[in-house]
Amino acid sequence: MIIDVHAHLWANNYKEDKKTVLKACELFDIDKIYISTISSYYPDYEEIEYCNKLTCEFMKEQPSRIAGYIYIDPTHSNRVEVLKRGLDNGMEGVKLWVAAKCDDYRVYDIAKYCIDKNVPVLAHAFHKAIGLLEHESTAVNIRCLALRYPELKIIMAHLGGNVYHGLRCIADLENVYSDFSGTMIGTGDINYALELVGEDRILFGTDLPGGGRQCFAQVEEASLTHLQKDKIYYKNAQKIFGGSK
């Protein structure tokens, strides 16, 4: 069984992206895939609504395979309303991207609501040498959020962008998981991740529709037991996505 906890539709290309996602699911036997629809870095209210609508439609079209994240811009005053509406529509997690750092004070009410409803937050994090956006989070921001809300289940995306910097930063925080979605494919990254945080906090993600094969490659190339592979491929995800109370 395989659960992909990190994939997208791009709002301006969603029809093609849906096809790519489903084709990838067929080819690689992905049983369930958690999607968020995103578009611009700094979306307005309408764009957020549109993105979440596209995700919900995809969930309805493929109920057994597609699950949804609620995409939220924390700078919007209706952020908690967006969150509530998403959960009412059957979405199972929150996606925070680059509009605000994930430890911004405007994330606090989102975090509290997610704790109350037992909903995980997938937070983008990437330590970049070049091209870091003004409000883009790194693992340091993830750490701050996790320390403030130790009951909040956080998925730090992309191993924080650089496994050596990112994962070390959250290694001692049991409420932070990490996925290795994306196009960073350093040799031995998964082995290092396991040494540092153990097999129970690493999640499989692809960042589809952009690439994805390399994420399977990383698991298959790492020195893992069957049980470790199962945990990474799906068991850890099953624990996190318990659904709202």
Place this chain on the structure above:
Amino acid sequence: MKTDYNCFVGAWPFVKRRQIDFDGLRIMHEKHGIETGFVSSLGAVFYNDPFEGDFELAKTIKGSGYKQAVSINPMLPNTVYDIKRAEESFSYDAFRIYPTIHGYDFDSPQFIEFHHMAIQKKKPVFIHCAFGDIRLDYLLKQNPFEVDSLKQFLASGMRIPVVLCNMRHGSMIDMEQTLNNDKNIYVDMSEMRHSMFSLEDMADAGLLNKVVFGAFYPMFDFLAAYMHFDGVEEKTCSNILNRKII
């Protein structure tokens, strides 16, 4: 013979990498049925005397059946002498160049001089369109890769085989016409990570006969390139893995 056209031995100075010695490379190749490779020294990319890195590697791979691609920085004043020393000291089969790291254009006099030399020596040139993940670079700032400049250079006609290594999937498709117009130009598979169905897209663009296998190991996970064969017809995979450029 199944060949990896893009593999290295040595440490990358800016991010930790594992399995960086020749044994690590060989074990990975054997595991996946790769019989040989054009291997280069990662150290030589950065030395101001690349010959020293190449010479060290030559001793390491001697008798192994692997071929060596020597690293060239045409901007260094001793490039011609380095090549001469290499010829006197060991056997090599190709040149590998890194314009984004060493900072030159394809119309610079030093590059043109080197290219003429490569033609005279009838050795293929492997051009690295990028080197690793620039988002993770530390201290090093690579020049942006200029597709148009490369297109212009390639359009002049290649008299020796050229492999474009680490070229992003989108750029390969963008260069469809240039690639198809010249039988001597090839691309490797090391940057197919940006697309889920890269080989399929290459087939649609009529470019499958231009693809050679190259994984950019140990900088990248070996399987990240190799897994693009999953779901692809066996004959197509075999053609790519066994493709000879010389």
